[in-house]
Amino acid sequence: MGEFELIRHYFAAAPCAQGGEGVALGIGDDCALLDLPAGEQLAISTDTLVAGVHFPAVCDPLLLGQRSLAVAVSDLAAMGATAVGFTLALTLPQVGAQWLAGFADGLGRMAARCGISLIGGDTTRGPLSITVTVFGRVPTGQALRRSGAQPGDLLCVGGFLGNAAGALPLVLGEREAPADVAGPLLEHYWSPLPQLQLGERLRGLATAALDISDGLLADCGHIAKVSGVALEVNLTQVPVSAPLQAFLGREAALHAALTGGDDYVLAFTVPESALTALAREVHVIGRVLEGQGVTLRDPQGQDITPVQRGYQHFRETP
Known part of the structure; x- marks a missing residue:
């Protein structure tokens, strides 16, 4: 042919x-x-x-x-x-x-x-x-950008994180899991549904936005850099699904959510007053502060930011 x-x-x-x-x-x-x-x-x-x-x-x-x-x-x-x-x-x-x-x-x-x-x-x-x-x-003028986050804004995501990264052992045939666990994880990996409706609702509300492809912490770093602000992520507020926790355990599930990538869920910053206009599936995971970079805080407020924050295609090996 x-x-x-x-x-x-x-x-x-x-x-x-x-x-x-x-x-x-x-x-x-x-x-x-x-x-x-x-x-x-x-x-x-x-x-x-x-x-x-x-x-x-x-x-x-x-x-x-x-x-x-x-x-x-x-x-x-x-x-x-x-x-x-x-x-x-x-x-x-x-x-x-x-x-x-x-x-x-x-x-x-x-x-x-x-x-x-x-x-x-x-x-x-x-x-x-x-x-x-x-x-x-x-x-015109309403496209969401990465560059507008302001101190005092809330940092939010549009859904559960880590499912696609958690699915990798299943995709590669390295592990198996019951259908009620494997199904949702594989669905998120192979058929992530772009959050088009949420993106449209965020016009005029979000001060900055992107989709998470390389890991929450890594991608939030892009917002922090181009907006000239600091982003603080609270570990206890990061949303992970029940199937992911059942498959990996709570600690590994959180690691996948923070650094795994392939989520294709929106991360965005909004003034607190804008939350009432958004749907219930929006999760507040942190806040925007003066400063620079991204910091992960544990329940006691300690800085537990990992060295590796996400996937990079051309990361140099030691």
Whole structure:
């Protein structure tokens, strides 16, 4: 099967590639065309997933398709943007009909959940890697940024943390667990649902925001740095799920929540007065102070900040 036949058969004909609100022209020409309402800006983000780095080289292609799109769309949620369209650049070592059908199915399922359309892309031969570029729209001046946190704000997250990191031994086949424990953890790893609605609700409320991909403490460090403030995280307020605690135990579950990454849950700062406008699933985990950096406090108020705060692709080894 040639490149163009592959695109037509598995992607151009998919329901998620048939256009949607804001898509004037999708797959078929040299470029896609997007319509933006007056007074709105275009939000763009790109994510690349590489076999053996971001996912096991041998895995269910349907689950991989879901995950590939979800982690990219999460960046739109972090900016408070409404999802519009995405492109897919797929590098394959070989063309396998069963693999492609499963991957396209997973991609389409996540696209439907996120309300986003496939508008173009590319395919080529090589080691398996997946690059997704997402496009969203946000009212001019209302995009959530990392740079506005103020002393006195509260530090919050949009849900439980650590589930995806806790799922890794299950994903890699290193451990097993009962279905009621393994199920929610694997679901969070393979099908994290971008918090698009929460991101939109945070417009005009949050002073800073991002999505947690490399670990809570590491990612909060980005807010602290560009906002010129200090963030204090209270260990007892970090939300971890019952399945994660059952699988790892309380202490290891908290470690996964603090440094594990792959959560794709929003972390954000808001004035205390804004909390009443937010849903119950929002968890207050700390506060913004004058100063710099991120500090983790135990129940007695002692500084217990770990040296390794999250994942880095190019960390130098001693």
